[in-house]
Amino acid sequence: MTDTTTSAASENEVGIPPRKSMIYIVDDDYDVRTSLRFLLETEGFDVRTFRSGIALLGSSTRNRADCLVVDYKMAELDGLELAIRLRRLQVSTPIILITGYPDENILAKANSAGVRQVLLKPNLEDSLVDCVRNAIDDTPNAMGQP
Numbered sequence: 001m002t003d004t005t006t007s008a009a010s011e012n013e014v015g016i017p018p019r020k021s022m023i024y025i026v027d028d029d030y031d032v033r034t035s036l037r038f039l040l041e042t043e044g045f046d047v048r049t050f051r052s053g054i055a056l057l058g059s060s061t062r063n064r065a066d067c068l069v070v071d072y073k074m075a076e077l078d079g080l081e082l083a084i085r086l087r088r089l090q091v092s093t094p095i096i097l098i099t100g101y102p103d104e105n106i107l108a109k110a111n112s113a114g115v116r117q118v119l120l121k122p123n124l125e126d127s128l129v130d131c132v133r134n135a136i137d138d139t140p141n142a143m144g145q146p
Contacts (some may be wrong), residue, residue, distance in 0.1 A: 001140040002143075004118075015138075016070050020044060020045060021045050021046065021047045021067065021132075021136050022045070022046045022047075022048065022064060022066050023040050023045045023046070023047050023048075023065060023066065023067050023068075023069060023132060024047075024048050024049070024050060024056065024062075024065040024067075024068045024069070025037060025040070025047060025048075025049045025050070025068075025069045025070075025097075026050045026052070026053055026055075026056050026068065026069070026070045026071060026079070027047075027049075027051075027070075027071040027074070027080070027098075028051055028052055028071065028074040028075055028076075028081065030051075030109075032071070032121075033049045033051070034036075034049075036049075036069060036124070036128070037049055038130065038146050039067075039124075039125055040089050040127065040128075040129070040132065041051075045132070048061075048065070048098040050076050050122075052074060052075070052076050052077065052080075052087070053070070053074060053076065053077035053079070053081070053082035054076050054077055056068075056082065056086075057077075057082070057085060057086075062086070062089070062091060063089075063093065064124070065090045065093050065136045066093065066094075066136050067093060067095075067096065067132050067136055068084065068086075068093050068094070068095045068096065069096050069098060069128065069132065070082055070087050070096070070097055070098070071097075071098055071099070072097050072098065072099035072101065072118075073099065073100070073101050079097050079098075079099075079115075080097070080109055080110065080113045080115070081112075081113075083097070083114050083115050084113045084114070086114075087113070087114040094112065094116045094135035094136070094138070095115045095116055096115070096116060096117045096118075096119060096128070096131050096132065096135060097110050097115045097117070097118045097119070098118075098120075098121055098124060098128070099118065099119075099120060099121060099140055100119070100120070100121035100122070101119060106118055116135055117131045117135070118129060
């Protein structure tokens with residue numbers, strides 16, 4: 001009798017690549033968005049960018065990311081308010097807040113808004129990639145896990 005079950009390993013052997021993690025970047029600075037996109041794509045992630053929190057909230061795919069990287073200071077809607085609105089919409093995707101303007105209460109504010117991590121600009125490269133990977137690995141049902 002032939003075993004008709006397939007495993008993820010055997011699917012990969014026949015040419016079906018594993019799904020890449022999808023990262024959404026929300027930042028109103030074009031250069032920052034472009035730089036972060038390049039960094040994360042170089043590390044093997046799929047990346048989609050949004051120029052504002054309003055653009056992400058208006059997207060029908062707002063809950064399809066594996067991790068969100070969100071700027072704190074943005075013109076229309078700051079990153080903490082975006083996080084609060086996403087949580088109200090039942091979007092449970094891990095959020096990493098990036099900022100060049102930390103204040104003494106940012107960690108407490110971020111925690112109460114459902115933000116997983118706060119990173120300081122500039123020089124995000126190594127710490128951002130590690131934080132994104134950790135956020136995805138710590139998420140239930142990440143990458144099809146039970």
